[in-house]
Amino acid sequence: MTRAAAGPLLLALVLRLVPVLLADRVVVDVERYQRVGRHLLDVSPNPYETKRLYPYPPLWAPFEAGAEWLSRHGFGSFAIDVKLPVLFADLLIVTALVAAGRAGRAPPAAAWIYAAHPVSVLVTGFHGQFDSIALLFVLLSLDALARRRRDASALLLAAAIGTKSFPVLLVPFLAFAGAAPRGKALRYTVLATVPVALLLLPFALADLPALRRELLAYSGIADFGWTGFVRGVTWLTTGDLARSEARFWPVASVASKTLFLAAWGALVLATRRGWLSFTPARASLVTFVAFNVFYGALSAQYLLWVVPLAVLWPGRALVSHAAAATVGLVGFYLFLAPGVLLAEPLAGASALWAGRLWVVGTGATLLVSVAWLVGLVREGHAAARAATA
DSSP states (O other): OOHHHHHHHHHHHHHHHHHHHHOOOOOHHHHHHHHHHHHHHHTOSOGGGSSSSOOSOGGGHHHHHHHHHHHHTTSSOHHHHTTHHHHHHHHHHHHHHHHHHHTTSSOTTHHHHHHHOHHHIIIIIIIOOOHHHHHHHHHHHHHHHHTTOHHHHHHHHHHHHHHOSGGGGGHHHHHTTTTOOHHHHHHHHHHHHHHHHHHHHHHHHHHHHHHIIIIISOOOBTTBHHHHHHHHHHHHHHSOOOOOBGGGOHHHHHHHHHHHHHHHHHHHHHHHHTSSOOOHHHHHHHHHHHHHHHOOOBOGGGGGTTHHHHTTSOSHHHHHHHHHHHHHHHHHHHHHSTTSSOSSOOOHHHHHHHHHHHHHHHHHHHHHHHHHHHHHHHHHHHHHHHHHO
16 A cells, blocks of 8 residues: 555545444345345345346345345344445545546545545445445546556446446447547447346346346436425425335436436537547546436435546535535435434434425535536537637
């Protein structure tokens, strides 16, 4: 360990390990992980045979089974064991940012900012969601691409997609990076996607309807994003808190997917035509910010996606997003996900204030993301004009 890495690593470890040890409750997604782990150990090695429990690619499933096995054999509790790989991924993100800083691809403060970022601490240490594992592979893929190791970059992106499917959105931007010809872009795309397809193939052969139901039918949760904000404002004005699952928001769910896919397609087209110019890392950030703006049914952990990329360009947008998202997340966990932050749920006036924090934070995060996206698109357009001048 280098001296430059020791400080931010120690900070990241302490800030995450303390909540992991204190918030050792099997609640919210951790409870879902345990149910999947028990299914894998006691019923079947196919996680897609569960009912609405496993909307992920295959690579996370062994961690769920492993955490359940360890807890059964007296090695810690499930709630702690299942979070430790996620904590380790956060530490590796800090290490990757230190390395990027030494290579001149990130500011020296990037690792420190991520180590102390409250969204990362909340999602990893308290919530226990594992998005940082996929984000680690995204960062490593971008680093390999910057060093012109295209095949390694594609395979690392495949690992990201195999952990959680959202990094597949980056394939067209990374495949054509550096004005790569179609042949090289096709090779990159194959290397980034075919390994994931091969991982899914045994499950498709075993039970295709189950795979399709679990992996493809998931449409998000109306906790954040514009649908979450509508849900929150409706609660504030009427006192009626609607269910968050996408099936209770059929019109908004379809609109959410349509809006984002249209925006994402427009970004792909604009970069391919040269109307917008981004580095691969910047294009990845734009994609995730656009997802936060247009995809209305956002789960809490989706707010983390922008963070490891945003710390590469620290500034007002990063600070504003961190503040708004932290307010929204704290309010959400206290109001709608009891047990994540506190052993006992809030009641009465305290719960009402937590709900208001959630609504205000959700709306503020959405506004910040819209302004951020507008600024990023303007930068990309200016860079494209300068390149052709």
